[in-house]
Amino acid sequence: MLTVTKKFEFEACHHLNDYEGACARKHGHTYKLEITLAGMPINNGMIIDFHTVKTVVQTHIINRLDHYDLNEIGDEWDEALFEQPTAENMVLWIVYVLTPIFLGYNCILHHVRLYETSNSHADWSRDCPMLENGQEAMEEPDEDLVL
C-alpha cells in the first residue's frame, strides 16, 4: 500500500466531564495531527498534492478547532462528540469530516493520529471495524459511537 502523510499543529483548550482528576479542569494542549492518505500516484506522480492536503485539513479541521474551547464547538450530531472532547472523540470527528472529502480527490483516508501531548495519542486506521465506510457513517452517525 502506498500512502502519504502530512502533519499539522493547533492549540485548543478543553475539559473532561464526569472525570476525577486534573483533566476535569479547563486546560490547553498543543495538538499534533497526522493525516495519512492511500492511493496510486496517478496525478503527476502523486497520490494527492501535499498542498491540497494542507488546504483541505486547514479549512475543514484546523480552522474549526484552533484556539477554540473544544467543549463549546460543534453542531447537530458532532456536538455530542465535543461534549467530551477526548483525543478519541476528536479523531472520530476528523474521520467523519475528512473521509468523504478526500474520496473526491480519488484517495482514501487511511490513518489519523492525534497527539494530545508528546507521549499520548489516539489512532484510527482504515482497517478499524467501525467507520469502515466513512461516507455512510457521515450520513447516519451511529449513536453508539458517541461516548
Ligand SMILES: [Zn+2]
Ligand atoms: Zn486535556
